[in-house]
Amino acid sequence: MSIKNNHLTTPEYQENFTDIHPPFETQDAALIEANRCLFCYDPPCMKACPTSINVPKFIKQITTDNIKGSAHTILSSNIMGAGCSKVCPVEKLCEGSCVYNFMHETPISIAKLQRYSTEIAIKNNWQLFKRKPATGKRVAIIGAGPAGLSCAHGLSKEGVDVTIYEKEDKGGGLMTYGIAAYKVTPEFCEAEVNYITSIGGIEIKHNQELGKDISIEELQQKYDAVYLAFGVGLARQLEIPGENLTGVVDAIKFIYELRTNDFSSIKVGDKVAVVGMGMTAIDAATQAKRLGAKEVTLIYRRTQEEMPCTEHELNIAKLDGCAIIWLASPKEVLGKEGKIVQLVCDVMKLGEPDASGRRSPITSGETFTMDVDMLIKAAGQMPFENLVKSNQIENNKGKIKVEDASVTNLKGVFAGGDCVNGGKEVVDAVQAGKDGAAAILNFIFK
Template sequence: MAISDNRLSEEGYKSNFKDIHPPFENYTAAAVEANRCIFCYDAPCMKSCPTSIDVPKFIKQISTENIKGSAHTIFSSNIMGGGCSKVCPVEKLCEGACVYNLLEEEPIQIARLQRYSTEKAIKEKWPLFTRKPSTGKKVAVVGAGPAGLSCAHVLAREGVDVTIFEKEQRGGGLMTYGIAAYKVTPEFCQEEVDYILSLGGIEIEYGRTLGEDVHLHELEEEFDATFLGIGVGLTRTLGIPGEELQGVADAINFIYEIRTKPFNKIPVGNKVAVIGMGMTAIDAATQAKRLGAEEVTLIYRRTQEEMPCTEKELNIAKLDGCKIIWLASPKEIIGLGGKVSGVVCDIMALNPASAGQRKLPEPTGETIQLDVDMIIKATGQLPFEKLVNQNEFFNNNGRLIVDDQNETSIASIFAGGDCVNGGKEVVDAVQAGKDAAAGILNYLNIKPLPTEPLIINPLKL
C-alpha cells in the first residue's frame, strides 16, 4: 500500500488526534493541584520562563478562586499564555525547574493550571486590559505569529495604532500552521487571536506578503515604525540523490496540510522515514503514524544525548510506535517509477570535537537500506536570506541583526523572533515581540505608564 489518504475511520482520526494533554475538568481538580505549590521565594519556575510569568502568584490566585486575577497575571507577561500552556516544552522550562523535582516528587502541573485560567478567559472573553488613549502613532507589524501578535498587543495597550500584514488567511503563525494537531487546534488558535484583537487598536490584513504586495519602503512612508516578525522559511534540503522523487515531503508543508485540511484528505505513506530529531520531526512522525502509516522510523545522525527534542516528546513518538535509528544519515533516496521506494543511510560515528562544540558525526563507511514509500524532511528551517539581502539589512546568513533595542540596521525597522534567533520556542517569540515593542515605544518617545492593578471580586470567578 503506497501513499494514500483516508486510511482510517472517522472515529479513528478522532481518537488519534484528541487532546494529548486534557485540561482540568473542574475547579476542584485545579484547586487541589494549585494547593500543592509551596509558592517559592525567588521562584525558579518564574526564572525559567522566557516571558517571566509570575507563576507562584497566578497559582495562588487559582487556589483562592481568583481566576480572573490569575489570567490577568499570565496575560500581563505572555498574551499567548493560553497557547503556550499547550505547546511549551515545560519539562525543560517552568516544570523542569520546579523544586519538587529535587525532592523526587512530581512537579506542579504549571501548564495545566495556566491552561485552566487562560482558557476560561478566552472562552468567556474577559476584558482584562484597557487600551490607553490613542497617541496618533502608527506601527506596521509584518507577520501575525507569536512575535508579531505579542508586539502588537503591547503597542496597542499603550495607545499605538497597529496594522499587521499577514501572508496567510489566519493569524497565529507557527501556533496555527506548524504545531501537531493533537496539541492545539486551529479553532483554539483563532479564538486566541480574536481575544488578542479584542483589545482594540489592532487590524490584520490577511493575504499580504512582504516582498510581493507589501514593500518596506511603503511601510516606512506610511508608518512611524515597523516590526518584522517574519519567522523562517522552508526546510533545509538534504542535498542527496533522489530528493526530487515523488514521496519526499517537507515536514513544514506536511504539518501545514494537516492543519488546513480534514485528516482523511492528507496522503501518507505506509512506511515513512522522518529525517531529523527536533520538535518538528517528532510532530511529523507522530502525526504520520496517527494518520494511518503502518511503520514510521525517525533517522538521526547523532545519539539521543545530542537530540534537539525533549525526552518527553521522544516518548510520545515511542508510545505511538515510531522506531528510531540513531547514528544514521541519508546518503541516497532510491526510486522506482519516479516514486520513493527506499533510502540508503550512512552509519555514522561521533568524533570528539573541540571544547564547547557538539561532537561531529562522520560516516564510518558502512551503510544500511530501509524500504520506505515516503520520506519527510525535518532538518531545520532556513531564514529568508534573499528577502533580507534585497532590503540590505545587516544579517548573519539571513538572520537579521538587531541592537539592544531590537532595531535593525535600517532606522525605524525593528525585528524579533525566529527571523533573528533562527528558530526557538513559541514562548521565546512572544518575549521577543515584547522586547521589540519596548524598543519601538522608546523610539517613538512614548513612556509606558504603570499597569493598573486588576480590581475584581476574587470569589466564584
C-alpha cells in the first residue's frame, strides 16, 4: 500500500466530481415544484434561515415567471444566496422546517428553487442593487470569504468604498477553498465573487495576509473602520504518537489541494482513515473515495446521535462506500520507513453528561488496530489564536469577543464570521457580514 496519484481516468474523475445536486433541467420542472408551495403565513422556513430569506415570496415570484424579482428577494437577504443554495445544510434549516415534513410528505426543494433564480441572475449579470453616491468613507475588510463579501456588499450599497485584503489569490474563502468539489466548482465561486463585487466600490487586494503584509494599526490609520473576517483554518491536531509520519495529512490541506489542482495530481491512499464526523470530515472522506481510494473509514469517538454532520451528509458518505466506526478514538500511528502503515484506536464509551448535557467519550480500556496508508485529520478547526492575541483583541481561546453582534474592544474595529463563532455555516457568516455592515454604518455616520 502507498499514497499515489493517477488512480482514475479523466472521464472517471469528471463523473465522480460532477454536481451532486443538479439544477432543474427545464423551466417547467421549476414551475411544478414552485407550485407545490403552500405559501404559509408566518412561514417556518423563513424563520429557520439565518439570513431570513422570504422563501414563500421568492417561490411565488417563480410561479409568476418573475425570476428577476425572485433573485432580488433572495439576494436582498443573502448576497451569497446562489452559493448557499448548493452548500447549506437545508435539511436542518429551511427544508427541515417545511410544513410538508409534518404532513409526512416531501418538503419543498427550497434550495433547488433558490439556485434556479440566483444562477439565472448571475449568468445574465443582472444588476439588482444600485449603489448610492460615494460618501467619501472608506472601510478595510480582512478576508474575502462569505462574511467579508457580505459586509462589503452591504457597505458599498450605502456609498462606502471598501478594500478587502485577502491572503489567497482568489476570493470566496471557504466557498472557494474549503468545500467539496462536487458541491461547488472554482468557476462558480469566481463567478459569484465577481457578481457581488460588480456593484462597484469594492476592491480586493489578493496575497495580503494580516500580520505579515498588513497590520490592524496600519489599517486603522488609513480607513474609517476595519472589519475582521479572516475565519478559522488551523487544523486541530490529534496529539498522538506517529502523527508526523508521511501519509498523515490535515483535512483542510487535503481539500485545499483538491480545490486548487487537477484531480489526477492529488495523492490518495488505498486504505484511508478519516478522523472526525463534521462536514469537513465527510467532504474529505467522500472525496478520497472519489479520487480512487479502495477503502475509506470514518472514525468518530461518539455515537451517531452526537455527530456534528447532518444525516444527509452522512448518507452521502455511505452511498460512496465509506465505512464508519463509532465510539473509537485514535491512540497511535504506527509506521515503517517513515510512512504510516497502521492506526491504533481506543474503543470508547460515553460517560456521564457534562454541564451542557452532552456525554463525554471515555476510553473503555480496549484497543484495535487497522491497516491504513493514509490518515486524514478532520477533528475540528482552531481559531488563529496567536494572531488574535498579538493584536490585543479580546478573545476566548482565539475566538474574537464582540458586543452587539460585531463590535470588538478596539475602536473602529469590527469582526464577524468564523473568527468570532469558531466555525459555523456559510449562511451564518453571510448574516454576520450583514450585521457587521450595519454596525459599521452606524459607527461612521453617527
